[in-house]
Amino acid sequence: MLDAFSRTVVSADAKTAPVGGSELASLRSYVQDGNKRLDAVNAITSNAYCIVSDAVTGMICENTGLIQAGGNCYPTRRMAACLRDGEIVLRYISYALLAGDASVLDDRCLNGLKETYIALGVPTQSAARAVAIMKSAATALIGQTNSPASGGAKYRKMETTQGDCSALVSEAGSYFDRVIGAIS
C-alpha cells in the first residue's frame, strides 16, 4: 500500500534519483491542503450510512425489478449483502482519499471484484449505478454543493470552513470513477 508520499519515493527509486524540485510541489500541496483533506474524509465517514443507504435505495427505485422475486436484492438477505458491499466500497474510497493514492483501493478492493460479481451473478450495471449515486452524494458533501432541494429530509451541510476544495472534490470523484470503471 502506498500514499502520496511513498508513491513519489517509489517512482524516484526506479530512476535512482532523489526526490527534489518539481516533485515536491504536489507533496507541498498535499501538506498545505492537509486539513481540507481530513475534513473531506470526515465528510464521507460521518455520513457513511446515509450515503450508502441512499445509493442502494436509489438504485432500487430506478430498477424495482431488483426487489421482486428473482431480483438481486430479494430477499432481505441479498439486499443486506448489497448494503454491506456499498459500505465496503465507500470505506476503501475513504482510505484512498486519506492516503491521496488509489493503491489501497486497487489492491484491497477492486482487484478481482468484477470477476467475483460476475461469478455471483451480481448485476454490475446496478452496482455501478449505486457507486455513481454515492459519488454525487459524497462529492456534494465534500464540496458543500448540496442543497435542501437535492438532499430532501436528509439534507446536511458539514460544519467546515468555507474555501476552494475543487481539487479534493475531483480527486474523490476520480476514486468513485475508478470503482465504476473496474466493475463495468
Add this chain to the structure above:
Amino acid sequence: MKSVVTTVVTAADAAGRFPSQNDLEAVQGNIQRAAARLEAAEKLAAGLDNVTREAGDACFNKYAYLKQPGEAGDSQVKIDKCYRDLGHYLRLINYCLIVGGTGPLDEWGIAGAREVYRTLGLPTNAYIEALTYTRDRACAPRDMSAQALNEFKSYLDYTINALS
C-alpha cells in the same frame, strides 16, 4: 511502504471500520511536521552530490589504509562504489524525509545490509565515519532551518545506529 498514513489505514482496514477521529488526528500530526521534512529533503536533494563527495573524502581521510593493496578501496572502481553506496544511503534518507518514516531505509537499505557487507568483506566503520562526518558538518541555518536539520540528523543517526 510503511508511513503514518499506511499504518493508520492498515489498522482501520484490519478492524473493518472507517478512518476514525484518532486516525485523522494521527495524520494531522504527521502533516504538521511535514514542512520541515520536505525542506530538508529538498535541500538534501539539491546538494546530494556534494554531500556524498565530502562524506566519502572524510571516510578515506580517516581510514587511509583502505586504499592500500588488498583493502576495500584498493582500486578506483572500488572507491567509486564506496561513493556510490554513500549516495544511495543519502538518497534513502531523502526518501525517508519525504515519507516521514524509516520505511525506505528499512526496506531498501538496512534489510540484508549486514549479510552483504560480511560477504563482501566491507568495513561498516568506514560508512559510519562518512555519515557521522555528514551529521556533524551539517549546520543551521547555513544548510537548512533548525527544524529541518533536526529531521535530517535523526535519519542519519538511525542509519549510523543500524550500521553499528
